[in-house]
Amino acid sequence: MSSTTTVQRPRTPVGEQLAGGRSGTIDDANAVLRVAIIGNPNTGKTTLFNALTGLRQRVGNFAGVTVERVEGHFRTPDGRRVAVLDLPGSYSLSAGSPDEKIALDVLLGHDVDRWSPQVVLVVVDAAHLDRNLFLTSQVMELGIPVVVALNQFDVAQEDGLVIDVPELIHELGVSVVPTVAKRGEGIETVKRALEIAAGLPAPARRFTLPGVAEGILAPLVGRLVGSGMLPSAARMEALRLLAATRAEPHVLGQTELLREVGEAVTALQGAGFAPHRLESEVRYAWISGVTERTVTSTSVTGSDRSHRIDTVILHRVWGPLIFLALMALVFQSVFTWAQPFIEAIEWGVARGGELVAGWMPAGDLRGLVVDGVFAGVGSVLVFLPQIAILFAFIGLLEQSGYMARAAFLMDRVMRKVGLHGKSFIPMLSGYACAVPGIMATRTIEDPKDRLATIMVVPLMSCSARLPVYTLLIGSFVPPVVYFAGVGLQGLTMLGMYLLGTLAALGAAAIFKRTLLKGPVRPMILELPGYRWPSLHSLAVSVAQRCRLFLRRAGTVILSLSIVLWAMATYPRTAVDATLPEEAQQEQQLANSLLGRVGHAIEPAVRPLGYDWKIGVSIAASFAAREVFVSTMGTIYGVGDRGDEAVALGQRLRAERNPTTGAPTYTTLVAVGLMVFYVFALMCISTVAVTVREAGGGRVGWQWAGLQFGYMLALAYGAAWIVYRGGLALGLGG
Amino acid sequence: MRIILNKPIVANTRQLPAFAEADPSAGERPCALAQCLPGSRATVVDIACSADEGCRLRALGLYEGSRVCVIDSRHCMVLDVRGTRLALGQALTSGITVQPDRLRG
Ligand SMILES: Nc1nc2c(ncn2[C@@H]2O[C@H](COP(=O)(O)OP(=O)(O)O)[C@@H](O)[C@H]2O)c(=O)[nH]1
Numbered sequence: 001m002s003s004t005t006t007v008q009r010p011r012t013p014v015g016e017q018l019a020g021g022r023s024g025t026i027d028d029a030n031a032v033l034r035v036a037i038i039g040n041p042n043t044g045k046t047t048l049f050n051a052l053t054g055l056r057q058r059v060g061n062f063a064g065v066t067v068e069r070v071e072g073h074f075r076t077p078d079g080r081r082v083a084v085l086d087l088p089g090s091y092s093l094s095a096g097s098p099d100e101k102i103a104l105d106v107l108l109g110h111d112v113d114r115w116s117p118q119v120v121l122v123v124v125d126a127a128h129l130d131r132n133l134f135l136t137s138q139v140m141e142l143g144i145p146v147v148v149a150l151n152q153f154d155v156a157q158e159d160g161l162v163i164d165v166p167e168l169i170h171e172l173g174v175s176v177v178p179t180v181a182k183r184g185e186g187i188e189t190v191k192r193a194l195e196i197a198a199g200l201p202a203p204a205r206r207f208t209l210p211g212v213a214e215g216i217l218a219p220l221v222g223r224l225v226g227s228g229m230l231p232s233a234a235r236m237e238a239l240r241l242l243a244a245t246r247a248e249p250h251v252l253g254q255t256e257l258l259r260e261v262g263e264a265v266t267a268l269q270g271a272g273f274a275p276h277r278l279e280s281e282v283r284y285a286w287i288s289g290v291t292e293r294t295v296t297s298t299s300v301t302g303s304d305r306s307h308r309i310d311t312v313i314l315h316r317v318w319g320p321l322i323f324l325a326l327m328a329l330v331f332q333s334v335f336t337w338a339q340p341f342i343e344a345i346e347w348g349v350a351r352g353g354e355l356v357a358g359w360m361p362a363g364d365l366r367g368l369v370v371d372g373v374f375a376g377v378g379s380v381l382v383f384l385p386q387i388a389i390l391f392a393f394i395g396l397l398e399q400s401g402y403m404a405r406a407a408f409l410m411d412r413v414m415r416k417v418g419l420h421g422k423s424f425i426p427m428l429s430g431y432a433c434a435v436p437g438i439m440a441t442r443t444i445e446d447p448k449d450r451l452a453t454i455m456v457v458p459l460m461s462c463s464a465r466l467p468v469y470t471l472l473i474g475s476f477v478p479p480v481v482y483f484a485g486v487g488l489q490g491l492t493m494l495g496m497y498l499l500g501t502l503a504a505l506g507a508a509a510i511f512k513r514t515l516l517k518g519p520v521r522p523m524i525l526e527l528p529g530y531r532w533p534s535l536h537s538l539a540v541s542v543a544q545r546c547r548l549f550l551r552r553a554g555t556v557i558l559s560l561s562i563v564l565w566a567m568a569t570y571p572r573t574a575v576d577a578t579l580p581e582e583a584q585q586e587q588q589l590a591n592s593l594l595g596r597v598g599h600a601i602e603p604a605v606r607p608l609g610y611d612w613k614i615g616v617s618i619a620a621s622f623a624a625r626e627v628f629v630s631t632m633g634t635i636y637g638v639g640d641r642g643d644e645a646v647a648l649g650q651r652l653r654a655e656r657n658p659t660t661g662a663p664t665y666t667t668l669v670a671v672g673l674m675v676f677y678v679f680a681l682m683c684i685s686t687v688a689v690t691v692r693e694a695g696g697g698r699v700g701w702q703w704a705g706l707q708f709g710y711m712l713a714l715a716y717g718a719a720w721i722v723y724r725g726g727l728a729l730g731l732g733g
Numbered sequence: 734m735r736i737i738l739n740k741p742i743v744a745n746t747r748q749l750p751a752f753a754e755a756d757p758s759a760g761e762r763p764c765a766l767a768q769c770l771p772g773s774r775a776t777v778v779d780i781a782c783s784a785d786e787g788c789r790l791r792a793l794g795l796y797e798g799s800r801v802c803v804i805d806s807r808h809c810m811v812l813d814v815r816g817t818r819l820a821l822g823q824a825l826t827s828g829i830t831v832q833p834d835r836l837r838g
Contacts (some may be wrong), residue, residue: 092792128817131794243788276784280791281798307804310818314805408820412808522782522822523809524789 033082033198034115038103038139039123040132041089042401042528044151048123048181049086050540052191057540059548068442070544076195077188085115091131093138094240099445107142108233119197121190123149126156126163126178127529129295133287134280136172138240141205143230145197146174149190153178155529160298168294173203182534204232207286209239213278216267220260227257239282242268242275306401306529313405323409326402327428330393338432341385349378367569368562376561380554383435383685384546386463390429390436391545392538397425399533404525411523417505418512418520420444423453427504430460431497434686438693439545448518452511454693455707458681459504461497464625468677469496471629475649476670492671500678503714549689561684564620567593594620608676608716609669609723611657618682625682668726672719679715681708761833766810767826769803775831776800782828790829793819801831 039045053072070086087106088099102111109116122139124132140146156163169176175193179186208214217238224234241261268275312318353374360366397403403425411421422444429437437457444450461469473489481487512518573591575584589595598616605615613632621628632648655664681687687704694703763778777799780787794814795801804818805811810826812819 091789094788094792128794128815130815131792131817134792134794243784243791274797276787277780277791277797280796284796284798306818310804310811314811316807404820408809408811411822519783520824522786522824523820524786524793524822524825525820526793527811527818527820 033076033080033119033195034085034117035082035119035121035194036085036087036106036117037121037123038087038090038107038135039149039151040091040125040128040135042526043089043123043125043132044181045086045089045123046541047399047534047537048149048151048179048187048190049084050534050537051181051184051187053084055540055543057544059544074191076191078195080195082191082194084121085117090135092135093236094243107139107144108229108237117144119145119147119194121147121149121194123151123181126150126153127159127161129156129161129163130284130287130291133290134283137206137283137286138236140172140174140203141236142233143202143204145200145202147190147193147197148172148174148176149181149186150176150178151181153186154180154183155531162296162298164294164296168290171206171290171294173206182532182537184536202232205235207282209278209282210273212271213268213273216264216271220257220264223257223260238264239279243277243279306527309530310405310527313402314408319405319409323406326397326406330390330428333389333393338385338389342382345381345384346378349374349381353378364569368565371569372562372565373558375565376558380550380558380685383433383549386433387436387439387549388542388546390432390440391542394425394440395538395541396533399531399538401528401530404527408523408525408527411525415520417509419452419508420446420449420521421523421525423449423508426453426457427460430457430462430504433462433464434458434460434683435549435689436545438686438689439549441693446518446521448512448516451694451703452508452516454690455511455516455703455710456504456508458683458686458690458707458711459500459507459679461500461678462683464683465496465677467629468625469493469674471632471649472670472674475652476665476667492674496674496678499675503679507710507714564594567597568595568620589616607724608672608719609666610673611664614673618676621682622684625677625680628677628682668723668731672723672726675722676715676719679711679718681711761835763830763832765827766801766803766812766821766829766831767806767823769806769831769833771803771806773833774800774802775833777829778832779830780828781830782825786825790821790825793817795819795829 037045037049049070049072053074056074057070057072059068059070068088072084072086074082074084076082085106087103090100090103092100093104093107094100105111106115107117107120120139120142122136124136136146136148150163150165150168153163163178165176165178175197177186177189177193179190181187209217217235220238220241221231221234224237225231229237242265265275268278274281313322353370356374357366357370360369394403397406403422406425407421409421410424414421414423423441426437426440426444429440434457437460438454441450441453441457444453473492477489477492479487479489482491568589570593571591573588575587577584579587590598595612595616597619598612601615601619602610602612605611605618610618617628617632629648632652652665653663656662657664687708690704690707691700694700766775766777769775777795777797780790780795780797782790790796794817795812799814802813803810804813809820809822812821
């Protein structure tokens with residue numbers, strides 16, 4: 001179909017014809033049009049994607065890797081359905097990072113999902129046209145029709161850049177649409193351009209290589225074409241392979257191809273070229289010609305504003321202070337702002353449960369619905385406020401351009417343990433809740449750094465540990481005040497937080513030196529210009545995160561809550577009806593599957609100074625730590641709310657060993673128990689999220705299993721050391 | 734649609750020995766980017782780092798022949814490359830050879 005249009009280009013030794021093999025035709029006008037969207041990071045790609053599709057998005061992972069795959073839908077003005085795949089932000093198609101490799105695979109049709117785009121939308125930052133044209137020029141050689149969105153057109157204008165769009169269209173040979181994604185300007189034009197482009201021929205290379213080089217590359221290009229690649233894509237790939245050293249999966253095993261690349265490199269060197277930089281030299285030479293003819297600068301100040309902001313934000317003294325203040329704000333707000341919402345959700349779920357309980361006859365079904373389903377739904381929903389607030393902040397920091405600065409400022413510290421500056425935010429979020437913290441690791445590009453961060457985030461003491469700390473500290477640590485409100489209780493609490501943090505840093509250092517060992521990547525970070533965030537895009541991404549959590553983690557949490565409910569309920573035992581209701585509950589629990597588990601693990605927890613009741617509580621809290629307190633409440637026949645927590649503390653202090661008469665709970669046992677909870681990963685939601693974020697499927701479960709296992713071992717070991725060490729030091733009483 | 738505006742560009746792709754290229758009248762000798770002081774401007778002569786990082790740098794606009802301006806230098810460097818600000822680790826900046834501009838005034 002493309003033969004109707006001739007693009008006149010200098011003849012090349014390969015004698016390539018224009019490739020348009022994958023462009024759509026009018027015949028499939030009613031079929032879904034597949035569009036891939038690609039662009040440098042920070043060009044406004046996400047904003048444009050959100051403006052095109054709104055909430056009609058589906059988030060997943062590219063098969064087998066941790067890179068996120070977002071696909072959305074919209075209709076063109078003519079009613080044609082368009083599926084848009086948001087490819088990871090890439091600076092080039094050189095496949096240097098996993099993100100870029102995925103982008104290249106999809107565009108070359110190597111992607112496992114076989115989702116080959118019919119049109120590629122390249123989002124370009126108009127204010128930095130020259131750098132952005134590098135990726136554009138690569139994409140233009142793939143043999144797929146291209147539309148260029150000249151985004152941030154307003155910023156370019158503010159910077160005093162005048163871009164001759166018709167001239168740019170001539171230079172590139174593709175449609176170029178100026179857009180201001182943040183304000184939704186140009187979006188309709190983009191939609192129309194995409195539909196039209198589907199019927200147009202694909203663009204092709206706009207520059208020529210020196211004849212000698214072209215000749216040397218010809219056999220390599222021929223081989224690539226022979227392996228099924230479009231001629232123009234083959235020419236791009238040939239150039240690219242000269243610079244790539246690592247054998248890539250689709251190249252690997254093709255010894256002939258590798259040999260061909262090696263020969264080309266040697267021949268080029270012999271002819272006086274530097275093969276690894278040939279591509280950048282020819283592309284940039286072409287780009288500087290294009291920008292010379294299309295961009296005029298009317299001011300010399302350029303992006304001065306960002307520069308001025310940076311003198312403060314990256315200041316040696318103010319920079320870290322501002323950073324600390326911002327992080328304190330984020331932490332505090334996730335911690336406290338979420339509280340009223342969490343309480344409202346808890347209240348709502350409890351009321352709902354009561355309402356339903358009122359309608360249903362007493363019995364197991366009611367138990368299942370109220371204690372299983374409602375409690376389960378509640379334990380899922382309570383995470384939402386924290387997730388929403390954290391991701392709103394992350395979105396703000398990212399969109400404004402601050403995130404890159406934060407990574408810059410933290411890089412030095414995090415590098416000491418082998419992590420990246422970007423690991424800091426997820427770890428900090430872990431103080432509030434590991435679930436959003438782990439989800440926030442998506443900003444880390446390096447897969448090993450990401451996994452290492454995921455593995456240690458749950459060691460940061462999250463807010464769910466707080467009830468456990470509060471109960472035990474309040475009951476067993478004497479309220480001694482040293483000075484000005486600083487007392488032993490507060491210091492103990494701080495100690496627990498510090499212990500977790502140090503353990504997280506230490507564990508990260510170990511992971512990075514063993515299982516997740518990799519080359520220490522030197523920092524290469526773009527510090528994008530400061531921008532006002534787009535509220536629409538922010539809202540879309542927060543909603544997307546919440547939905548993702550509900551769909552993926554939510555289902556797992558809900559089903560496990562039901563399993564736990566069943567384990568605490570069955571088998572039914574005949575309870576002594578004369579006892580008070582709570583004592584009946586205790587009897588039932590003791591004989592239930594969960595109670596038996598408690599008895600079974602008693603030998604294991606005895607060296608830590610615990611009895612079977614603590615064993616049950618620990619077993620029950622495998623799903624969620626908070627459950628520890630309520631289970632203890634059930635076991636000791638008191639509720640766990642309000643004043644009753646105080647009552648529980650009194651009961652715990654009064655508890656005696658039936659044979660020796662010594663107190664079951666000493667301060668030492670309590671501290672040991674707290675230390676256990678500092679380290680143990682008692683949270684089904686975290687496990688569910690780790691499975692997903694570590695790659696899903698078997699790989700995901702393996703990482704989650706490892707995470708659970710090493711944290712449990714750490715918890716047990718630390719609690720043992722505390723208890724045994726304390727006894728040895730004579731602190732038993 | 735006929736596109737004939739495509740002007741073939743033959744780039745200067747011959748690799749010249751980096752050090753011979755320096756204009757003796759410039760008065761400054763090529764040096765590692767890491768040694769440049771904040772405020773100085775320079776032209777990249779050679780990028781010696783792993784192919785991966787080389788690719789990334791070139792895609793970011795830092796290639797042999799591009800002009801850079803050093804904005805800040807501490808544990809890493811902040812550069813201005815044609816209006817894009819880049820932060821580069823020490824491991825990289827010590828592997829990049831530049832030809833500093835002659836200091837004016
Ligand atoms: N002024 C202006 N800002 C924009 C435009 N498009 C996006 N932005 C902002 O640029 C920042 C980065 O956008 P984002 O979509 O996150 O970039 P991405 O990294 O390419 O996905 C955000 O703060 C956006 O609000 C635009 O056309 N004009």
